[in-house]
Amino acid sequence: MYRVWNFINNYSLLLIAGALIALIWANVAHDSYKAFHDLVLIEDFFIGHLHDGHRTLTLHYLVNDVLMALFFAIAAKEVWEAVILKNGSLRGKKAATPLVATVGGMVGPISVYLGLAAIFGSTTFNAVANGWAIPTATDIAFSYLIGRIVFGAGHPAVRFLLLLAIADDAAGLIILAVFYPSGALAPVWLLLSAGAAIAVYVLANWLPRRMDRGDQLRRNSTWVREKLSFWPYALAGCLSWYGFQQSGLHPALGLLPIVPTIPHCERAFGIFAEAEKYLTDLLNKMEHALQVPVQIVLFFFGLLNAGVELSSIGDATWLVLAGLIIGKPAGVLFFGWLAAGPMGLGLPAGMRTVDLFVIGCVAAIGFTVSLFIATVAFDAGPVQDAAKMGALFSFAAAVISIIAGRVTGVQKQDA
Structure with a gap:
């Protein structure tokens, strides 16, 4: 249990x-x-x-x-x-x-x-x-x-x-x-949330791992993690939250698209x-x-x-x-x-x-x-x-x- x-x-x-x-x-x-x-x-x-x-x-x-x-x-x-x-x-x-x-x-x-x-x-x-x-x-x-x-x-x-x-x-x-929804719906703003999620996943997660193929020391992934830490995801979270806020969806759900992008x-x-x-x-x-x-x-x-x-x-x-x-x-x-x-x-x-x-x-x-x-x-x-x-x-x-x-x-x- x-x-x-x-x-x-x-x-x-x-x-x-x-x-x-x-x-x-x-x-x-x-x-x-x-x-x-x-x-x-x-x-x-x-x-x-x-x-x-x-x-x-x-x-x-x-x-x-x-x-x-x-x-x-x-x-x-x-x-x-x-x-x-x-x-x-x-x-x-x-x-x-x-x-x-x-x-x-x-x-x-x-x-x-x-x-x-x-x-x-x-x-x-x-x-x-x-x-x-x-x-x-x-x-x-x-x-x-x-x-x-x-x-x-x-x-x-x-x-x-x-x-x-x-x-x-x-x-x-x-x-x-x-x-x-928290206001009048404007779904186009969700593109900001989606774009933030895709960008942070590609740049801070997928790309470093791809560059590390064949490198047992995983230098790129290690550098991103040690130097940038959670900050790229925090920035993406702010952008996603604002996208939800402006789209009319409840902004308290604004971090949801970012969660799956984090290692x-x-x-x-x-x-x-x-x-x-x-x-x-x-x-x-x-x-x-x-x-x-x-x-x-x-x-x-x-x-x-x-x-x-x-x-x-x-x-x-x-x-x-x-x-x-x-x-x-x-x-x-x-x-x-x-x-x-x-x-x-x-x-x-x-x-x-x-x-x-x-x-x-x-x-x-x-x-x-x-x-x-x-x-x-x-x-x-x-x-x-x-x-x-x-x-x-x-x-x-x-x-x-x-x-x-x-x-x-x-x-x-x-x-």
Whole structure:
């Protein structure tokens, strides 16, 4: 079993702290929290967002649209390795059933969310329909932590859960890019992102290796790595981010085209594998160097996005919560059973069909990505606040998962 505790410790504890501070602050001194949330850093900033006729750089924009790109880059790195590299976790038949279950883990929440919204009436449906993707998310770190409590570290269901969660995040990145643009679409700007990715791959990766053919000392590649280090990729990342920003796609996804261009190891060791800390390839070194900065970014993300007054609970709260807590387990169970049984893909040895339901309950913890999608799905206001509250309340899935494990007779297996 791969060890993910370091990932949880690195990327979640400060996030929780930020979210709790924000929740308390917003309910005790809402005006001062609002002033902090809307803090203007630079007036008339040429990269900032349009606000009241002036381009301004606010603290919220800096964190959500600029710095969160680092978090999504790390998530994309794990997804990319799982799909592309030898022994990748999302390659081959071993990943087939989790991938089908992932589809169910998205179809179920969307169906419940939109179905209940329609039942609530056309007024509610029109107000909340754009938030359909909020309950599709799964928070990898927290889900893993609860999954280990429910199943034990050595249970095959925990590995299944990790595969499902990472595939879910991959789908979430696609949804963010396609369905939640940050402004009017101008696809021609994506040529800047594509050009930056191609240029840095050719000049800083492919060309030095090609020039080193037959040279056991690999002089060119060594020179590029020692003298230029990560700087060519940092420059390409800035250009790619700006391309996304100008194209109308959410700029927090702007580093995704650059991740595959960075020199990497030849094989995957697993999702957030402990072995990666011993690797010397540039991609893993960059990930390790970003750990502390991303911890700080996630603290401010929680601080700036979880500050919701308890009085803001509304229809969107219950729809997000129902999508996660009802739709996610139902979807994972049905599609997982469909893959394992009628489709003949099977389940990992030691897993029961009923374990799929428990996995779905664990995967219903949306939190980080659900909170992020809520901020881009709705304009600031009561509906957005209500949807955020649903994302925060998804922690209730942890208690439900533990109960579901007891009721279904899950036998914990230690590593």
